[in-house]
Amino acid sequence: MFRVARNSNNSSFQVSEFILMGFPGLHEWQHWLSLPFSLLYLLALGTNLLILITINQETALNQPMYSFLAILAVVDMGLATTIMPKVLAILWFNAKVISLPECFTQMYAIHCFVGMESGIFLCMAIDRYVAICQPLRYPSIITESFVVKATVIMVLRNSLLTIPVPVLAAQRHYCSQNQIEHCLCSNLGVTSLSCDDRTINSIYHLILAWTLMGSDLGMIISSYILILQSVLRLNSAEAASKALSTCTSHLILIIFFYTTVVVISIIHSAAKIIPLFPVLLNVLSNVIPPALNPMVYALKNKELRQGLVKVLRLSIKNC
Template identity: 85%
Template sequence: ADSRTSVSFYNTSQVSEFILMGFPGIHTWQHWLSLPLALLYLLALTANILILIIIKQEATLHQPMYYFLGILAVVDMGLATTIMPKILAILWFSAKAISLPECFAQMYVIHCFVGMESGIFVCMAIDRYVAICQPLRYPSIVTDSFVVKATVFMALRNSLATIPVPMLAAQRHYCSKNQIEHCLCSNLGVTSLSCDDRTINSIYQLFLAWTLMGSDLGLIFLSYALILHSVLKLNSAEAASKALSTCTSHLILILFFYTVVIVISITHSATMTLPLIPVLLNVLHNVIPPALNPMVYALKNKELRQGFYKILKLDNKGN
C-alpha cells in the first residue's frame, strides 16, 4: 500500500506544463485584443528596423548617441519578440500550453531585456550629461570604445543578475495548479502556483527591482538634474531650448518605462481585486516602449528625421 501511495503522490507531485490563460476576466472576447497587439508589434519591428537602417546608412549618425539608440532598438525588438508570438498564438489558436523549461526561459529573457533597456537609458542619460555639461571633453570621454564597454557591462550585469529569477522559480514545487492567469510567464504569476513557500522569490524580485532599476533611475535623475542645472545657467535661450528638447524626449520615455514597472509591482500585490490591470499593463509595457521609442526619438531629432526622409525618397532619386 505504501508503494502505491508514493507512486500516486509522485504522479500528482509535479505538473508537466503550464497553461497560459491569457487575460483574466475577459477570456471569452480576448481574441479581439490580438488585432491592436499585432499592429503594435508590427509597428515596433518596422520602426526599430528603420532606425537601424538609417543609423547604418547615414555617416553623420555614426556617433555614440545614435549607437545607443541602435542598441535600444535591438533590445526593444528582442523584448517584443520574446512575448508577442506566444501571446498571439494564445489569442488566435488557443495555444495556451507552455512547458516548464520554456516558461522559465521566457521569464529569464524578459527580465534580461527589461534590465537591458533600463541600462541603455542610463547610458543615454550619461551621454547627454557629458554632451551638455562637459561639451569640450565629450569627444575624449564618450568614444566608440566607451559605447562598447558600457554595452558589454550592461549585458553582463543583466544576464548575470537575473539568473536567480528562473532558477528560484524552477526550484518551487508545482503540484496541482498549473493555470497561469496571464499571457506570459511572469515570475510572480508563475510562482504563485507553487505549493511551497515562495518568499525567497518575492524577496529576490524586490531586491532586483530596487538594486538594478533603483540605481538606474537614481543615475538617470542625477544626470538630468545636472543637465537642467547647467542649461538654466546658459545665457542663450536658443541653446537652452535645444538642450532641453533632446532631454524631454528621453525623459518622457524613461518616465513611462519606470512608472509602468512601479505600477505593475504595486498592482501585483493588490491583484485580487482587478487581476486584468497588471496583466494588461505587463503586456503593454513590453510592446508600447518598443513601438514608441523610435518614434519619439525620430520626431525630436533632426538628423534622424532627415535620414528617414532620405530612405523614403530613395526611389525618387533613382538609386
Template identity: 80%
Template sequence: MRGRYNVTYLISKFQVSEFFLMGFPGIHSWQHWLSLPLALLYLLALSANILILIIINQETTLHQPMYHFLGILAVVDMSLATTIMPKILAILWFNAKTISLPECFAQMYVIHCFVAMESGIFVCMAIDRYVAICRPLHYPTIITESFVIKATVFMALRNSLTTIPVPVFAAQRHYCSQNQTEHCLCSNLGVTSLSCDDDRTVKSIYQLLLAWTLMGSDLGLIILSYALILHSVLKLNSAEAASKALSTCTSHLILILFFYTVIIVISITHSAAMTVPLVPVLLNVLHNVIPPALNPMVYALKNKELRQGFYKVLKLGMKGN
C-alpha cells in the same frame, strides 16, 4: 520523518510538466479581439526599429555614440517584443495555451534580462547627454566608440548575470497541482503563485529586492544625470542655447518616464490585492510591446537628424520602385 518523506515524494511525483497560459483574466470569451491591436503594435515595433537601424547604418552623420546607443536600444526592443508576442498571438488566434516548464522559465529569464538591458541603455544615454551638455569640450574624448562598446558589454553582462536568480528560484519550487495561470506570458509573480511550497516569502522578497536594486540604481543614476543637466542649463545666459539643450533631452525623458512609471505601477498592482486582475496583466503585456513601438517614433519626431535620414531613406525607396 517518514511522513515528511512521503509528502515530498508525492509532491515530486505529481510535479506538473506544463503550464496553461489562460490569457487575459475576466475577458476570455472575447480576448481574441485584442489580437488585432497587439499584432499591429508588434509589426509597428519591428518595422520602426528596423527602419531606425537602416537610417543609422546608411547616414554617416549618425555614426555617433548617441545613435549607436539608439541602435542598441532598437535591437533590445525588437528582442523583447519578439520574446512574448508570438506566444501571445498564438494563444489568442490558435488557443495554444500550453507551455512547458523549461520554456516558461526561459521566457521569464529573457523578459527580465531584456527589460533590465533597456533600463541600462537608458542609463548610458543619460550619461551621454550629461557629458554632451555639461562637459561639451570633453565629449569627444570621453564618449568614444570604445566607451559605447565597454558600456554595452558591461550592461549585457550585468543584466544577464543578475537576472539568473529569478527563473532559478522559480524553477526550484514544486508545482504539484494547479498549473493554470491567468496570464498570457510567464511572469515571475504569476507563475510562482501556482507553486505548492510553503516557504514563498523569503524567495519572493529576495526577487523583489533584486529587481528594485537593479532598476532603482539605474533610475537613481538617470535622475542624477538629468538633475545635473538641468542645473547646467539653467546657468546658461542664452535662452536659445538652453532651449536647444533641453530639446535634446525631451525625447529621452518621455521614454524614461513611461518605462519606469509602468514598472512601478505593475509592481504595486501585482503586490496589492487587485479587484480587477486584468489591470496588472494588461499593463505587463503593454509594457513589453508599447515602448518598442513608441521609442523610434518619439526619437524620430524629436530628432532633426533622424527625420532627415528618414526622408532620405524614403526617397531612395521611392526611386528604387
C-alpha cells in the same frame, strides 16, 4: 498534464506544464483583441528595424548617441519578440499550454531585456550629461570604445544577475495548480503557484529590482539634476532651450518606461480584485514602448528624421 515525481519515498504531483489563461473576462473577444496587438508588434519590429537601417546608412548619424539608440532598438525588438508570439498564439489558436523549460526561459528573457532597456537609458543619460555639462570633453569621453564597453557591461550585468530568477523559480515544487492568470510567465505569477516556501524568490526579486532598476533610475535622476543646473546657468535662453531639446525625447521615453514599471508593481497586489487590468497593462508595457520609442526619437530629433526620410525615399525609388 501532471506527472508523478517521487522524492524520499513520498509521492507527490509535479506539474509538467503550465496553462496561460490569457485575459480574464475577454475570452469571447480575444480574436478582436489580437488585431491591435499584432499591429503593435509589427510596428515595433518595423520601426526599430528602420531605425537600425537608417543609423547604419547615414554617416551623419555615426555618433555615440545614435549607437545607443540602435542598441535600444535591438533590445526593444528582443523584448517584444519574447512576449508577443505567445500572446498572439493564445489569442488566435487558444494555444495556452507552455512547458516548464519554455516558461522559465521566457521569464529569464523578460527580466534580461527589461534590465537592458533600463541600462541603456542610463547610458543615454550619461551621454547627455557629458554633452551638456562637459561639452569640450565630450569627444574624448564618449567614444566608440565607451559605447562598446558600456554595452558589454550592461549585457553582462543583466544576463548574469537575472539567471537566479528562473533558476529559483524552477526549484519550487508545483504540485496542485498550473493555471497562470496571465499571458506570459512572470516571476511572481509563476511562483505564486508553488506549493512550498517561495520567500527566497520574493527576496531576490526585490533585491534585483532595487539593484538594477532602482540604481539606474537614481543615477538617471542625478544626471538630469546636474543637466538642469548646468542649463539654468546659461545666460542665453535660446542656448538653454537648444540644450534641453536634445534631452526631450530621451526624457519622454524614460518617464514612460519607469512610470509603467512603478504602476505595474503597485497594481500587482490588486490583481485579485481587477484581474484584467494588471494582465493587460503588463503585456502593453512590453510592446508599446518598443513600438513608440523610434517614433518619439524620429519626431523630436531632426537629424534622425532627415535620415529616415532619405532611407524611405531611396526604398520607394528602388521599388
